[in-house]
Amino acid sequence: MELQKYLDLLVEKYDLPRGAALSGKTLAVGGKTVPLLPWRSERRFIELKNLVHDGTLEGVSAVRISHIAPKGTSLDEMLYKELDVCRWVLDDEIKEIATFRNGATSNTVAETKSGVICTIELAATLAAGTPIVDKHEITARVGVACDRAVDTQVPQSSTYFYTDSPTPVTYTDVDFELYGLNVSDVSTVRCAQAVLADEALADAFIEADKTLTALVALSAKSAGCGENLKAGDAQ
């Protein structure tokens, strides 16, 4: 409900179509239920995509992703997101996938149609409530781009507040218009805004969801059979 309130503010300000209902990670609009892909509206991924396509990087060779989440997080959901990060940032499609799983950990190599190799290392092993630790690094013939600073292993924050505890309380605020929301919720609201601003996105997201769901299933199949599988082998 709270996210709906923030979306309504943007709808009013930017004169967007009214009546859309934001629920979890889906947006009901125009008789469709659109699965949102919020990371596509997250600033770091937008900037990584810009770097790949604006001439800063040349000749992308590999993407390395590490994503460690609290225990109980679905590895399939984590993979769904990270596969889409690869597809969207590179503007490319996954053609092959190989996965090994052990308990709440998973390692996947996906190759895109243009030959970029994407390594996705997942673990759902952190204590409940621990912030996600992730990293996205793109290596090219010219240039490396990464959403984490050199010499750091964990995400940095904008604000560190030290009071009575040896551990600071941290904050990262990224959006003045949506102040008060965390990075993840900001992305969800901005993604919903993008869908309302561009009619074509709804169908594009629905199609992407089908592709990603199939790729996640393919990864599970690979983990089961121990083979490198081509997209289309899931059925």
Next chain:
Amino acid sequence: MKPLKIAMMSMTHGHTRKYYQVLKENPKLDWVAVSTANDEVKQVFLDKVSGIPCYDSDEAMLDAHPEIEAVVLASENSDHLRQVKLCAERGIHILSMKIPTFDMAEYDEMERLVKENDIIFQIELELHYNPTVVRMKELAAGVGQMRSFQATNVTLSPVWAFPWQGQPEASYGKRVPLKEGDPRFRGGALCDHPHIFDMIREVTDSEFDTIFAKVGPNIREDLEEEDMLTVIGKMKNGVIFSLDPSWSKKENKLKVPGPGWEIFPKRMEVNITISGDGGTLMTDCFGPNVYENGNPEEKYIVRYTYFDEWVGLVDEFVDNIRFHRTPKIHLARHRGTIAAINACYESIATGKPVKL
């Protein structure tokens, strides 16, 4: 609400390009025209923006567009009073760059013009519209009895892209030596970085009491203004401070800002640390970001992910005009910040702390 008919003047200020997106996208605005100070900035503008009428003089633009309600003065500091007169006499509201003027007689004249013509005069201190700064203000009371405020507002030097900032007359308003025997003049990094002098006044809810400033040797030999300095002192409520407003990040001498401008990986940094009896609050107003070493030089740099301060700033400006509200940063409020910067120069000249 009826969109505000807005224009821009001069287009010589470093923040000019920050307005392009918001003036085009904000539905509260109708971007009517621009006037450019010279052919060089005119070409830079035309290369970036299309569909907006561009005039060679402020007067020609205002005469051609009597519907203009508000103007962004994107000009060098020395041109501000002339443009304020032009606008105020026509009842046009003003969004001024961060330094209206360092000359307090001119400052008085601006205040008179604004009052007599009953216009809104808002000063662009965009840091207030940064979400991390909003968080800092919310948390600041949590440090208990505040004792110290430390801040950096350090950048590369913009003088190669915006030459007026390297000219003492255009930046400071006149040619004033930094101190006896020093070949440099007022008008450099200190004039470019008022933000932290403003922010401390709000966060401490106090005014400057004593200021001591020192300049270091320049790290740019071909500059006739200061680029490295440090400032310490005390607020009237006892909070001590340390401020760094230097141009301490080296740059390549680009005529138009773009890829390859920075030599140091991060072009601009505003970090604020507030300490009190109950703890310490540390804020990086422009981080974290994304990092890369791609074209044009394959050097490791910060690629900023957030520069949206102008969204909130312009929203406030429009509302101030429509509802006839006093801007958060207006001339009377900003006087204490300008006085503090002038006190820094006085301290540099005398070698002594200055009592305000």
